[in-house]
Amino acid sequence: xxxxxxxxxxxxxxxxxxxxxxxxxxxxxxxxxxxxxxxxxxxxxxxxxxxxxxxxxxxxxxxxxxxxxxxxxxxxxxxxxxxxxxxxxxxxxxxxxxxxxxxxxxxxxxxxxxxxxxxxxxxxxxxxxxxxxxxxxxxxxxxxxxxxxxxxxxxxxxxxxxxxxxxxxxxxxxxxxxxxxxxxxxxxxxxxxxxxxxxxxxxxxxxxxxxxxxxxxxxxxxxxxxxxxxxxxxxxxxxxxxxxxxxxxxxxxxxxxxxxxxxxxxxxxxxxxxxxxxxxxxxxxxxxxxxxxxxxxxxxxxxxxxxxxxxxxxxxxxxxxxxxxxxxxxxxxxxxxxxxxxxxxxxxxxxxxxxxxxxxxxxxxxxxxxxxxxxxxxxxxxxxx
Numbered sequence: 065x066x067x068x069x070x071x072x073x074x075x076x077x078x079x080x081x082x083x084x085x086x087x088x089x090x091x092x093x094x095x096x097x098x099x100x101x102x103x104x105x106x107x108x109x110x111x112x113x114x115x116x117x118x119x120x121x122x123x124x125x126x127x128x129x130x131x132x133x134x135x136x137x138x139x140x141x142x143x144x145x146x147x148x149x150x151x152x153x154x155x156x157x158x159x160x161x162x163x164x165x166x167x168x169x170x171x172x173x174x175x176x177x178x179x180x181x182x183x184x185x186x187x188x189x190x191x192x193x194x195x196x197x198x199x200x201x202x203x204x205x206x207x208x209x210x211x212x213x214x215x216x217x218x219x220x221x222x223x224x225x226x227x228x229x230x231x232x233x234x235x236x237x238x239x240x241x242x243x244x245x246x247x248x249x250x251x252x253x254x255x256x257x258x259x260x261x262x263x264x265x266x267x268x269x270x271x272x273x274x275x276x277x278x279x280x281x282x283x284x285x286x287x288x289x290x291x292x293x294x295x296x297x298x299x300x301x302x303x304x305x306x307x308x309x310x311x312x313x314x315x316x317x318x319x320x321x322x323x324x325x326x327x328x329x330x331x332x333x334x335x336x337x338x339x340x341x342x343x344x345x346x347x348x349x350x351x352x353x354x355x356x357x358x359x360x361x362x363x364x365x366x367x368x369x370x371x372x373x374x375x376x377x378x379x380x381x382x383x384x385x386x387x388x389x390x391x392x393x394x395x396x397x398x399x400x401x402x403x404x405x406x407x408x409x410x411x412x413x414x415x416x417x418x419x420x421x422x423x424x425x426x427x428x429x430x431x432x433x434x435x436x437x438x439x440x441x442x443x444x445x446x447x448x449x
Contacts, residue, residue: 066421067431070113070149074426076445077107081118084152087428090447094152108169108177111227111275116147117177138164146198158201171221178226185224189217191235205252210245212259213237225275230255230303232280236268246303256306277327296322310349323367333366342366344377357396371425378430380423389448402448408434
């Protein structure tokens with residue numbers, strides 16, 4: 065189970081569909097579920113949260129089906145239902161052909177959800193893409209040969225990131241280089257393209273792009289200190305103009321550690337050797353900064369389960385028997401702790417990353433997914449106001 069932000073609350077993704085909750089009260093606003101427990105359900109959310117896409121197969125291939133041709137897999141008809149993120153109203157409903165055994169959306173197997181379209185990245189030597197209507201699945205535009213690869217071919221690709229005004233795709237070439245391209249959502253025209261020397265900072269491996277509000281953080285290799293970190297990128301782009309709005313200069317200074325890249329800046333931490341506490345500073349892209357001052361935050365991991373909110377840093381400590389949540393205001397305010405009603409179980413602790421969709425800030429609340437019942441009755445969603 066995962067949670068993600070909607071314009072007025074939180075979307076809970078379940079194995080059978082999606083449920084939208086009010087961020088303040090926790091009350092259910094709408095839901096879409098598939099009654100057949102044997103059907104695999106995928107849920108994708110547009111970058112703004114305005115559209116929620118729920119997909120599930122309309123048919124199951126025969127058990128004895130085997131495709132013997134290389135690079136071919138069984139494909140079946142799936143239903144894609146597009147919902148309004150606020151009201152839950154169905155605004156699109158159409159059929160797509162998707163691999164029968166897909167577990168999670170990848171670069172090529174499932175189209176990426178947008179507010180006004182579904183973007184499909186399709187395989188070829190230099191890749192091409194197509195935008196489909198969210199209303200009926202009809203093709204809106206198509207573009208060929210997205211990349212140049214300096215005479216070689218595309219070897220890997222990230223899952224595209226669809227913003228309100230742009231689609232961004234990154235590819236790794238056989239030559240060992242990588243390229244980054246941004247397309248206009250409306251017509252597919254190229255907005256900007258990084259290649260050659262301008263793209264040397266990129267890693268050819270996949271999984272280095274994400275959407276963060278209206279910005280595009282891009283991961284690049286910074287050595288063993290950060291090799292297992294996720295969401296700690298040192299370069300952030302405007303996806304429409306290609307302008308770099310944040311870069312390495314925002315995280316300079318001795319003993320500073322990049323904990324997380326957030327919507328308005330870099331959250332950095334500082335911890336003395338041998339100490340179990342850490343202070344945080346939010347270095348905003350516009351040059352301003354916020355700090356916890358002399359107030360340290362008890363922690364076992366500086367970058368895991370930490371959220372930089374407008375007024376404070378919120379940190380979850382799964383190692384504590386009572387699983388408290390610490391809240392440390394900016395500008396030196398006294399920290400305080402929130403003790404949960406009962407211990408909870410979370411995943412991925414001390415793995416150098418915060419599990420996606422398990423500890424998130426949404427409008428009106430901070431939401432935590434409790435996995436303590438994951439082998440029994442299910443999971444719990446806990447909201448902290």
